[in-house]
Amino acid sequence: MRVALFVTCLVDLMRPRIGFAAIELLEAAGCDVIVPAGQTCCGQPVWNSGDRAAAAALAKKVIDEFVGSEYVVVPSGSCADQIRNEYPVILADEPEWRARAVELAGRVYELTDFLVNVAHIKTLPGNFSGSVTYHDSCTGLRGMGIKEQPRALLAKMSGVELKEMAAAEECCGFGGTFSVKFGEISAAIAAKKCGNACATGAQTIVGGDLGCLLNIEGKLRRLGDETTQVRHIAEVLTAKK
Amino acid sequence: MSSREDILGRVRARLGRNTENAATARKDIEAAIDGRVQGPRPAVPTDTAGLVAWFEEKSAAQSSSLDRVATLADAPAAVARYLAGMNLPLRAVIWPSLAGLDWRAAGIEVAPRGAVDSDLVGITGCFCAIAETGTLMACSAPDHPATVSLLPETHIALVPMSRIVPGMEDAWNLARAELGSLPRAVNFISGPSRTGDIEQTIVLGAHGPYRVHLVIVERE
Amino acid sequence: MESRSRHFKANAAASLANPVLQTNLKTAKGKFVDKRAIAIKEIDDFEGSREAAKNIRNRVLENLDLWLEKFEESATARGATVLWAKDGEEICRHVAEIGQRHGVQKAAKSKSMLSEEANLNLALTAAGIRPIETDLGEYILQINDNEPPSHIIAPVVHKSLDEVADLFHQVHKTPRKTEIPALTREAREVLREHFLTADMGISGGNFLVAETGSVALVTNEGNGRMVTTLPRVHVVITGIEKVVPTLEDLTLLLRLLPRSATGQSISNYVSVLTGVKTPEERDGPEHLYFILVDNGRADVVGTEFQDMLRCIRCGACMNHCPVYQTIGGHAYGWVYPGPMGSVLTPLYTGLENAIDLPQAATLCNQCGVVCPVMIPLPELLRRLREKQVEKHLRPWFERFALKIWAKVAASPSLYALGSWLGVRYLKWLAGGRDRIAVLSAAPEWTLGRDFPAPEGKTFRELYRKGKK
Ligand code: SF4
Numbered sequence: 001m002r003v004a005l006f007v008t009c010l011v012d013l014m015r016p017r018i019g020f021a022a023i024e025l026l027e028a029a030g031c032d033v034i035v036p037a038g039q040t041c042c043g044q045p046v047w048n049s050g051d052r053a054a055a056a057a058l059a060k061k062v063i064d065e066f067v068g069s070e071y072v073v074v075p076s077g078s079c080a081d082q083i084r085n086e087y088p089v090i091l092a093d094e095p096e097w098r099a100r101a102v103e104l105a106g107r108v109y110e111l112t113d114f115l116v117n118v119a120h121i122k123t124l125p126g127n128f129s130g131s132v133t134y135h136d137s138c139t140g141l142r143g144m145g146i147k148e149q150p151r152a153l154l155a156k157m158s159g160v161e162l163k164e165m166a167a168a169e170e171c172c173g174f175g176g177t178f179s180v181k182f183g184e185i186s187a188a189i190a191a192k193k194c195g196n197a198c199a200t201g202a203q204t205i206v207g208g209d210l211g212c213l214l215n216i217e218g219k220l221r222r223l224g225d226e227t228t229q230v231r232h233i234a235e236v237l238t239a240k241k
Numbered sequence: 242m243s244s245r246e247d248i249l250g251r252v253r254a255r256l257g258r259n260t261e262n263a264a265t266a267r268k269d270i271e272a273a274i275d276g277r278v279q280g281p282r283p284a285v286p287t288d289t290a291g292l293v294a295w296f297e298e299k300s301a302a303q304s305s306s307l308d309r310v311a312t313l314a315d316a317p318a319a320v321a322r323y324l325a326g327m328n329l330p331l332r333a334v335i336w337p338s339l340a341g342l343d344w345r346a347a348g349i350e351v352a353p354r355g356a357v358d359s360d361l362v363g364i365t366g367c368f369c370a371i372a373e374t375g376t377l378m379a380c381s382a383p384d385h386p387a388t389v390s391l392l393p394e395t396h397i398a399l400v401p402m403s404r405i406v407p408g409m410e411d412a413w414n415l416a417r418a419e420l421g422s423l424p425r426a427v428n429f430i431s432g433p434s435r436t437g438d439i440e441q442t443i444v445l446g447a448h449g450p451y452r453v454h455l456v457i458v459e460r461e
Numbered sequence: 462m463e464s465r466s467r468h469f470k471a472n473a474a475a476s477l478a479n480p481v482l483q484t485n486l487k488t489a490k491g492k493f494v495d496k497r498a499i500a501i502k503e504i505d506d507f508e509g510s511r512e513a514a515k516n517i518r519n520r521v522l523e524n525l526d527l528w529l530e531k532f533e534e535s536a537t538a539r540g541a542t543v544l545w546a547k548d549g550e551e552i553c554r555h556v557a558e559i560g561q562r563h564g565v566q567k568a569a570k571s572k573s574m575l576s577e578e579a580n581l582n583l584a585l586t587a588a589g590i591r592p593i594e595t596d597l598g599e600y601i602l603q604i605n606d607n608e609p610p611s612h613i614i615a616p617v618v619h620k621s622l623d624e625v626a627d628l629f630h631q632v633h634k635t636p637r638k639t640e641i642p643a644l645t646r647e648a649r650e651v652l653r654e655h656f657l658t659a660d661m662g663i664s665g666g667n668f669l670v671a672e673t674g675s676v677a678l679v680t681n682e683g684n685g686r687m688v689t690t691l692p693r694v695h696v697v698i699t700g701i702e703k704v705v706p707t708l709e710d711l712t713l714l715l716r717l718l719p720r721s722a723t724g725q726s727i728s729n730y731v732s733v734l735t736g737v738k739t740p741e742e743r744d745g746p747e748h749l750y751f752i753l754v755d756n757g758r759a760d761v762v763g764t765e766f767q768d769m770l771r772c773i774r775c776g777a778c779m780n781h782c783p784v785y786q787t788i789g790g791h792a793y794g795w796v797y798p799g800p801m802g803s804v805l806t807p808l809y810t811g812l813e814n815a816i817d818l819p820q821a822a823t824l825c826n827q828c829g830v831v832c833p834v835m836i837p838l839p840e841l842l843r844r845l846r847e848k849q850v851e852k853h854l855r856p857w858f859e860r861f862a863l864k865i866w867a868k869v870a871a872s873p874s875l876y877a878l879g880s881w882l883g884v885r886y887l888k889w890l891a892g893g894r895d896r897i898a899v900l901s902a903a904p905e906w907t908l909g910r911d912f913p914a915p916e917g918k919t920f921r922e923l924y925r926k927g928k929k
Contacts, residue, residue, distance in 0.1 A: 012920040057871055243545070426689070434682055
């Protein structure tokens with residue numbers, strides 16, 4: 001299987017190791033991975049901010065860059081959702097582009113979904129051990145149906161103990177630009193998420209979207225929690241003891 | 242221009258209304274009204290025993306209390322027992338349509354009229370009852386004043402078993418068949434009045450009755 | 462009601478700083494969310510029911526003009542008078558005129574959000590008619606100096622038992638009670654008197670049935686029945702979008718409304734009211750008026766926001782909204798809070814008067830998945846944001862930042878340079894720690910949390926160098 005990785009701008013800037021972990025996982029599942037060099041951002045921030053023209057330009061750029069790859073895999077539910085579900089909407093008025101967007105939509109996957117349902121990964125490269133709790137990021141969950149996939153992967157790791165938190169499906173308060181426009185509200189919502197996550201006693205909070213994870217980690221640290229770890233699912237699945 | 246014309250005019254303009262599409266739309270309206278298509282419905286038993294059991298279960302869930310009698314003639318005694326058991330006076334305002342029963346023999350003093358503030362107990366029948374939700378359907382009429390089920394603190398309703406239907410759709414069909422057009426007020430009543438406005442804590446007895454007691458009548 | 466939506470941010474800050482409110486919101490959330498989750502399980506085909514409900518509402522909206530005429534015809538045939546109001550002022554004028562025509566001195570009201578839109582109580586008082594709110598929550602607000610509601614279903618969700626106890630004690634001049642049933646009885650006794658003496662009942666309308674010309678009213682307290690049974694005159698005030706075709710359609714919507722709102726399978730009282738009383742009847746109003754209100758609705762028909770008119774005012778979207786749960790309803794500044802309010806307020810009161818509302822959402826879509834009529838609320842909020850951008854209503858620095866990002870992200874070389882610089886700048890800011898406590902480029906972020914530091918190099922740099 002030939003897979004093109006869409007790294008996402010946030011991983012590129014903040015947590016490159018998640019990108020490498022994704023490559024490791026895809027290779028472990030038997031995929032040939034390429035990383036198209038010109039990629040930047042999927043355009044979700046501008047689209048959600050109401051700038052249709054900018055969003056359309058970035059959508060076209062991504063569509064062009066990922067021509068011909070058998071699959072496009074994204075270590076983020078919300079960026080994958082942007083490509084799969086929003087590009088056809090953004091380009092609705094340009095029939096040719098819309099058709100290309102729909103074609104791309106058919107081969108773009110969120111990482112854990114791809115590993116479980118397309119690549120049928122058998123063995124994971126990591127042997128993480130510890131207790132974790134999983135935060136379901138909103139767009140991945142409600143836009144891409146990501147729920148069981150990360151749990152199925154975690155279940156393959158004998159050293160992982162999954163402790164489900166209350167209200168795992170509730171928003172962490174990140175919301176992209178919302179987090180910098182309404183910082184206080186955003187942080188107050190994050191505090192509730194941290195409370196629910198920590199109440200499980202898990203050592204590590206795991207999720208599939210870096211934006212949410214940065215939000216949760218930032219809130220934990222501000223609250224004085226120095227011990228609870230916050231990790232992307234790809235990091236956990238590749239972690240070595 | 243009247244507000245009516247102004248509002249409808251803007252709606253028409255926004256919908257691109259013209260004589261042609263108006264004709265098609267009118268057909269859709271007639272079709273909708275004649276079709277009376279029912280949406281998905283929760284499964285409710287249709288056999289009598291199952292239906293009655295379902296009604297009883299759902300009524301209890303609405304905080305109504307229940308009793309059963311064999312015939313309508315047995316109802317006054319059952320009502321008297323209930324009132325005595327609850328330490329309530331054996332005096333009630335009653336739907337005039339029920340005045341023919343022998344209340345006096347059961348020791349209950351009844352006033353067949355609309356209710357007033359001082360009435361403590363109101364006794365009504367019902368047009369039909371709905372098993373799905375444990376609901377009474379009361380239709381207003383000169384001998385079925387709506388106040389009787391509303392003003393008194395205790396509402397007692399006689400529910401003939403044969404009038405228990407599965408869902409509200411069936412109640413509407415019954416009303417169409419038996420009444421033709423809708424009466425002024427159709428009131429669906431599901432248990433005592435309640436409020437959850439203060440701290441979302443449910444309290445029974447808001448503006449209407451504090452208790453609703455249903456007497457199911459097996460045979461008429 | 463005058464909109465205070467412009468002050469959303471300040472309002473929200475006040476809400477966050479109010480510990481009583483925070484506790485109340487938490488209690489309420491638990492109850493609403495859990496109860497709904499249980500109640501919808503009773504419907505075997507819940508998703509199919511939502512789909513059907515959506516179709517029913519769309520069917521009417523697609524030909525709203527003709528459905529309104531149909532309703533008017535059916536209602537008039539049963540002796541009701543149908544009036545139309547373009548805005549709040551006209552609602553007030555109609556009600557005052559009706560009051561004067563029938564010599565009304567006191568009006569008992571069951572909950573009507575439109576009367577909030579119109580500020581009707583003020584106008585009634587000015588016209589010499591005493592308005593009495595009879596929904597317990599609305600009554601509490603009225604005696605608390607006409608405080609606005611903070612939720613469309615639970616108007617005093619922001620108040621604690623203690624606050625209500627104090628209020629009753631002060632206003633009713635009765636010994637202070639601390640039990641909810643005792644307070645409820647006290648209100649019942651005060652309001653019973655008003656029900657019996659009111660000349661006019663004013664209600665909203667949950668639905669208008671075109672087939673029969675009826676209004677359907679849903680209440681738990683029984684006040685909806687009181688105000689439509691006892692007074693001589695009944696005035697229904699509803700939006701023009703409330704029409705449903707048939708009693709069957711009404712039935713389906715009634716399966717969804719209370720479950721979505723309060724987690725009940727049915728509200729205690731559903732009244733379907735048609736026409737005026739016959740001479741032989743002992744109760745019921747002699748005069749029935751419908752006031753069908755536009756107040757911004759007509760101009761939403763046929764637009765990309767038409768889906769919003771499907772709303773049946775259940776409140777599920779706000780009950781499930783992380784932002785509403787955190788700041789409550791008052792912060793939104795107008796009649797409708799939460800996600801539905803963030804769409805309705807700019808549409809009805811002007812985009813420029815509610816700049817923050819469409820932005821004040823994480824777009825988590827929890828609202829969209831619970832909405833019983835499948836309104837794509839996040840998508841509508843996003844479209845409103847698009848409108849704001851089109852109309853240049855966003856602040857300059859935001860437009861500037863977005864423009865820069867769009868430019869940079871469109872050009873791989875610029876992006877490479879920018880990200881190289883940006884990441885190093887952030888790393889430097891962190892000064893060796895794993896976090897940044899004050900981020901001047903995005904000051905809002907660090908108001909309430911730290912900003913985790915980046916690793917220090919970009920993925921593309923590392924990948925190119927072939928190192929991990
Ligand atoms: S938008 Fe949907 S969920 Fe919100 S109040 Fe309206 S119908 Fe209910």
